[in-house]
Amino acid sequence: MKTFREAILLLPWAIGAASMALPGSSSQVTFTAPMSWDSPPNPDATHHLVFNTVSSLLQRWPNTIYRNGHTVTPATISAGTILYHGRRNAIVPTTPEWLAFDFEHSHMFCRSSCYVISLMATRDLRLVYFDGSNAAKMRGGPMDSQDILIWEYPHPERTSSERIRISELCAWGKPFSVDGFVRMEYHFEVMLCDFSAGTEVVTLSNLIPVDIGSRRRDAGSERSGYSDPPTRRPRLPPKRPDPPTGWKGSLPTLNFIEVLNAGSWHNQAPGETRVHIDYSGVVTFYNPSLTSLVEARRGQPRSHHRLANISKTDSELVRQELAEVFARQVKGPGGGIDWGSITHVIVKRYSERLELLQYLLEPATYTNVTEQAVAVRIQILTMLAPYITTEAVRNSSDTSWVGSIVHYCSTTQTSMIPGGTLTPQERLIRDAVEGTLHEICRRLTLMWVDAFDIEAATDRRKAEALGRWRVHVRELMEWLDWSVWNKCNPACGIDALCHVPTWPFVEGDHPDDMTPRCISRVRLGELALEQTLIYS
Ligand SMILES: *[C@@H]1O[C@H](CO)[C@@H](O)[C@H](O)[C@H]1NC(C)=O
Ligand SMILES: *[C@@H]1O[C@H](CO)[C@@H](O)[C@H](O)[C@H]1NC(C)=O
């Protein structure tokens, strides 16, 4: 027992789990230090970060909490998908424009006149998806990955230059036959480059005008500090719109909370299902070969990870990798390994069980250490059960008897995927999945070594073991940092929405405080609106 920490096992699978594949080009970096099964992750390793960015693609909640996007990937929208475009006149755009996935998001661009166009994709649309809150027009990093693709470096002063941005993005995509771009703010949107290619108008409806509310009309200037002032056109204080002849009663109001609500339909996996990721082309700034970013991240919490100080070399590497990826044929849905599902299954399998473990380990949950240790042992055994064979029984004074548990637990998901058929981007994801699983399995197995014969142990040893397990679970959950653990607890009622701050911020938000809270969907409509920076 006492010697397990000293045990050095040079297991071939442990070395494999520490190697990293690299982007597009041929260079390869490998953490060559031999590892025993219980070596903790290298502090600069990005397995958990790559895992998180991949498992969170197209989900609003994690990409709201971590708004500085780090991943750019090919994506498609299937033929037959309906998208919406709200505007103040009956014109179908002939220049690049923004489309919403849900009507609510397009409706907020209506004022005293309200036209909403619904469009259908007539073929699969070829898109570039930027993760994070890449449509949050604020400083601090959300738009950095777009900036690097267009201009090589982040340009925080261009956060509100949306017209220039969309035309430069479309110019970048043209050689690759890219139809548009997908980004997220409080909801996902498409920046469509050419309305005459791949879409048809289904309806162009002149809807009831929208009253933006008296408080909004009276409000003079916008809230500033975190957001750049919009620069599109000078604004006149809007008047109450004229209702159509024969209309009775109040007009529809601009109810921003319902836009947040529509966005929240896509909070968690599978997220915004109308967009399909091509996982074989996932390009991420968490690639450990981008050394300038590895340095910039050291000691920073994930919310402060930025691309601002990317070196010229690293910026060129990423731009080159993106050009290579988009020059390839998009695999599309079903074309390759479904890395999204692989990561979602892992999050499902462990997230709520680790939360339960954390709860069972709280000193206040039990008064009797025997009952507590027994309950925790059952949970550890439940999680490791698929990997504990009849031979994995303690038969030595070192910990070699658990080596096979860690091995099967870390590699069963991926070991049979033939590496030679994977793109460099998929190899990075595979290593991230294995590295993440290895740390989950390592921590659980360290606990199992302790829990194996805990039932017959003295109360003193049980109490000591419980103390060690608490540390393991806390450190593991901190390292994994899964956003499913950041939730409204207790859950909100049917008349409320669980909310974390997202640009444009509403009253009560602090952009850096991601503590979720319930906000009313039925009483706060106008209050939320008053504090909201509408930028059209
Ligand atoms: C970028 O580098 C400068 C100079 O080293 C430093 O002052 C700044 O904090 C860095 N910014 C970020 C976002 O890392
Ligand atoms: C703790 O629980 C065990 C099993 O239920 C029981 O045998 C033991 O007496 C309890 N200890 C105390 C101090 O209550």
Ligand SMILES: *[C@@H]1O[C@H](CO)[C@@H](O)[C@H](O)[C@H]1NC(C)=O
């Ligand atoms: C322990 O069991 C494993 C698996 O059966 C075996 O490979 C190993 O040699 C055994 N070790 C000892 C010290 O008996």
